[in-house]
Amino acid sequence: MTNPVFTRNKVFTQRTPAGYPAMPGYQVGGGTQTLPGQGQYATYQPNPTTQPTQAYPNDPFAAPNAGQQADYGFPPASNAPTATRPVTLDDVLIKxxxxxxxxxxxxxxxxxxTATNPGLGYAMMFGGMIVALILGLVNSFKRRPSPALILGYAFFEGLMLGSISQLYSTLxxxxxxxxxGATIVTTLVMLVLFKTKTIRNSPTLMRVVFIGMGSLFVFYLLNFVISMIFPAANFYNVTLFGFPLWVVVSLVAIVLAALSLVTDFDFIMRAVENRAPAETAWTAAFGLMVTLVWLYLEFLRLFALFASSDN
Incomplete structure (x- = not known):
């Protein structure tokens, strides 16, 4: 499990039989649609109980079965599944x-x-962070994507990132x-590596990313608790063989975020192959945003730490 936005939805995680795109009527996890009284593929057999009728009973020239529509055993049209347009990569790109x-x-x-009124800017940062967190959890657990909630999450996430970026720019x-620039370049490089199959998603890769993300979370939590109790002590002051620990942690986080992009790309391709509904593009856009924002913040912190160490 990596990005929970994708792993909670089976259209991103399950493949069709033999990995091929779904046949019409196929539903992920549900098999091929079977008609009542038929096998996997329905045969066209007229219903023997249906009696032929004439379109015009008094017409001597009418054919014996004129106006008769044979009942081939299909369920009524009202019970047929509604066809929806499948998602495409263009949909994902646009969203x-x-x-x-x-x-x-x-x-x-x-x-x-933040540049003109730091107090108000910091309030927008914390307010945006709280609202974005709530909307992020709601969007992650919703069975169907809500464009309004996803765009709302993007706006409040932007409020948080704008203030944080202004703060780092001042420091x-x-x-x-x-x-x-580093975020854009890394994303394009990982996309090329994924498309050329140089790096492929696999259960091993997903386990590595999941374990790495869990380890990072524990590290950040411990560092926060220690810094609150002992302000002068934190893991970032530790050196390994003369090498600052914060550089190692930041580089590991960037590598994990970049590898998460590979899993995200693979999840999106599975949704396209599974012929998921077009609205799935909103979920894909939301999931990509979560990973890219994480990658940007890690680059921002790394460059800020390098700049502060040079002063």
Whole structure:
């Protein structure tokens, strides 16, 4: 298990038989649709109980079965499953760009607010973080994606990122463009590696990412608790063979975030192969945003730490 946005939805995690795209009527986890009284594939047999009728009883030239529509044993049309357009990669791309556009709007608002009024900017940062956390949990557990909630999450996430970025920019100028550029380059590189099958998603890779993410969470939690009890003591002051520990931790976090992109890309491809509904593109955009925001924050902190160590 890696990104919970994808792993909680079976259209991203299950493959069709033999890994092929789904046949019409196939539902992930439910097998091929079977008609009542038939095998896997229905045969066209007229219903023998249906009596032929004439369209015009008084017409001497009417054919014996004129106007008769044979009943081939299919269920009524009202009971047939409603066909929906399957999701495509273009859908995912469009929804992702739209979601990040809303995030940039929220980021711009909090960036300029923090620059002119730091107190209000910090309030927007903490408020955006709390609301984004709540909306993130709601979107993660919803069975069907809600575009309004996902775009709302993007906006409040942008409020948080804008204020944080402005704070880091004040402490170490130039780190924000570096973090943005590094995030874009890393994403493109991982996409190329995934498309060329240089790096493939696998149960082993997913276990490595999951264990690494759990270890990072424990490290951050312990460091927070220790710094609250002993302000002068934290893991970032520790060195390993003369090498700062914070550099190791940041690099490990960046590698894990980059590998998470590979699993995200694979989940999205599975949804397209499984012919998931078009609305699934919103879930894919939301899941990608979670990983990319994590990657950006790790780059931002790494460059800020490097800048502060040089001063």
């Amino acid at each position: 992702t760009l739209l979601t990040f556009g809303v995030l940039l709007v929220g980021g711009a608002v909090s960036w300029f607010t 170490a100028g130039g780190v924000v463009p570096k973090a943005i």
